Amino acid sequence: MEERIIYIDGQFYPKSEAKVSVFDHGFLYGDGVFEGIRAYDGRVFRCEDHINRLYEGAKAIDLEIPMSKEEMTEAMLETIRRNGLRDSYIRLVVSRGMGDLGLSPDKCPKPTVVIIADTIAIYPPEMYENGLVAITASVRRNSASSLDPQIKSLNYLNNILAKIEANRVGAAEAILLNQNGLVAECTGDNVFIIKDGVIMTPPIYVGALNGITRRVVISVIKQLGLPFEEKEFTLYNLYNADECFFTGTAAEAIAVTMVDGRTIGSGKCGPITAKLLEEFRKVTRDPSQGKEIY
Incomplete structure (x- = not known):
């Protein structure tokens, strides 16, 4: 099977090359939000509901996502397309972004956006x-x-x-x-x-x-x-x-x-x-x- 293609900050990478900084505050402190979304038969299920919840969660932690809801949606759709999936599980991740070793979000100038599209089976x-x-x-x-x-x-x-x-x-x-x-x-x-x-x-x-x-x-x-x-x-x-x-x-x-x-x-x-x-x-x-x- 070909490698999954991952979206990171506007670019697409093979899974083996998809990386974020070790100074990213999502990695260091769990500072960020995410969504898990399903696609069925070539359609993203309840897409708008999920996107809205992602942005509401970001607002709650005072995190400004650096793209509009429409841009996020299109980036997600393109990620799924590049992986050739019709039934899939999509993970949207927005972290505070790269900063220093301190806690302060002020040292993180730009949030990191990652989109993963893959398959999933939680229970047999x-x-x-x-x-x-x-x-x-x-x-x-x-x-x-x-x-x-x-x-x-x-x-x-x-x-x-x-x-x-x-x-x-x-x-x-x-x-x-x-x-x-x-x-x-x-x-x-x-x-x-x-x-x-x-x-x-x-x-x-x-x-x-x-x-x-x-x-x-x-x-x-x-x-x-x-x-x-x-x-x-x-x-x-x-x-x-x-x-x-x-x-x-x-x-x-x-x-x-x-x-x-x-x-x-x-x-x-x-x-x-x-x-x-x-x-x-x-x-x-x-x-x-x-x-x-x-």
Whole structure:
């Protein structure tokens, strides 16, 4: 297979030659933001939503992206074209840029923009049929008073420490609670539970990312006329749910059948979850939901 082509600051490089400075503050301090985006059948799914969230995150950390949204979108599309991909995972990264060894962003005159287009498979196909096993992490989700979880920052240590816990016990995902013991989200996914026919997901303010896939699934739920609430809940509610599923750009939507050794519902992908997964996949292939690449 030919090398992937990577975009860096207006230029394209083979993967083996794609480099940023060791003095880049994204590398030194995790100072920057990113987006993970999917393309399906030659269209970038929910392109505008992702681009808007990237720029909103940059604004939140006082980082001025050195190109317009339209220029960023075109650079992303061209990166995908140069890699000849129709179905892909795209990573947009904007760091504070090259500076010195001090913390101050004032020493970084120009942000660094990197765009990667590749393929991705987070979970094996059989897991989408049988559901995944998750645990609850001992680490707590970052508080909005320290680092707002709505910002997709380059510092993902909070998520990574939770992922390490999952890896150590052979679980596919780890659920993060906030400082008050409420279910917030996972290391890379949003959480939904279903009880007595009502679908629930934590509100953003408890410490969850406003996921694009989360938004799409909520819109599907409403279109189907299913009972839905954005509602705080604890592990007690999750353990006793009839069904549970996670959503995320990379993972898409996937059933959860065991958490912390407790079987969720029947221990299989439930009927409501299965219906939502089916409808979500239809949306990803809807031409109106994507931006044409070619």
